[in-house]
Amino acid sequence: MERPQGMTHALVDGVRYPNALQRLYSRNDVDEIEPLYLMTRWSSLADQGPILVRLKRNGFVDDADARDEEGYRALSLLSSQASTGELSQHLCRLVTFNGESGQEQLLRFADPLVTRHWLSSYDNALPAALMGPIDTWWVADWAPNWTKLRPVRWQAFRPQPSDESTTTVPSDTFPPMGRDQFAALEAVARWQLKERLTDYFSEHAAEAWQRLSIEGRGRWLDERLDDARAWGPARNASSLFGST
Structure with missing residues (x-):
C-alpha cells in the first residue's frame, strides 16, 4: 500500500x-x-x-x-x-x-x-x-x-x-x-462479531460456509445476527446454519 x-x-x-x-x-x-x-x-x-x-x-x-x-x-x-x-x-x-x-x-x-x-x-x-x-x-x-x-x-x-x-x-x-459516533462504535462491535463467526464457520462448518457466495456472506451474517437479536441469546453460533 x-x-x-x-x-x-x-x-x-x-x-x-x-x-x-x-x-x-x-x-x-x-x-x-x-x-x-x-x-x-x-x-x-x-x-x-x-x-x-x-x-x-x-x-x-x-x-x-x-x-x-x-x-x-x-x-x-x-x-x-x-x-x-x-x-x-x-x-x-x-x-x-x-x-x-x-x-x-x-x-x-x-x-x-x-x-x-x-x-x-x-x-x-x-x-x-x-x-x-x-x-x-x-x-x-x-x-x-x-x-x-x-x-x-x-x-x-x-x-x-x-x-x-x-x-x-x-x-x-x-x-x-x-448519535453517529455511537452508531459507529456499534458497527465496530458487529464487524468483530462477524469476523469471529466467519472464523468459526470456516473451521467447523466449512462445507456449508463455502456454499455461500462471497458477495452474499456479509448480508447473510447480518440477517442471522438480526435473527439472533430478535430471538434472544438462546441461539448460538453453531445453530445459525440450521435457520437457512
Whole structure:
C-alpha cells in the first residue's frame, strides 16, 4: 500500500501489539515512548492501552505494510508539529467518553478498526478541537474476512477548520460524541462479531460456509445476527446454519 508522507508519530494499540512496551523499547527506529494509560487511573494496564511513539526512521512504518497484518491492524500514524508530550496530553483526553446513557466508557481509539469507524462518523466535519495538534491521522483500511480481499490503503483524516465548521456534534463533554459516533462504535462491535463467526464457520462448518457466495456472506451474517437479536441469546453460533 502507498505509504503516508510526513508522519511524525505512531499510535500503537497494546492489545493488538502484544508485549508492546518490551518490543518498542527494543527498537532503534522509535523513541519518546509514551504509554498514555500511565497518566490515568488505568496505569496498571499501560502495556495494553494506547502508546504514542515518535518515529526516528521508517523501519517501524515499513513493518506496517500490507504483508504484515499485525502491523497495520495495531497502529495508526500521525503528523503533527507538536511535541510528543503535547500530543500525549491531547490524546489522553480521548481515553474515555460518556455513552448514550451518560455512563463513562473507555474509547479504544488506538485500535485502527475503532479509529477508522469513529473518525469516519464525523463525515466531512471532523471537529478541529477533536484533532487538536494533529494535522493528519492516517488509519489503515482493509477488507473484512468474510468478503473479497482488496489492497489495504491508508485513509487520511484531517480536521475541519473551526471557522468553517457548520456541524455541531451534540455532546457536553470531550470527546464530542453524538448519535453517529455511537452508531459507529456499534458497527465496530458487529464487524468483530462477524469476523469471529466467519472464523468459526470456516473451521467447523466449512462445507456449508463455502456454499455461500462471497458477495452474499456479509448480508447473510447480518440477517442471522438480526435473527439472533430478535430471538434472544438462546441461539448460538453453531445453530445459525440450521435457520437457512
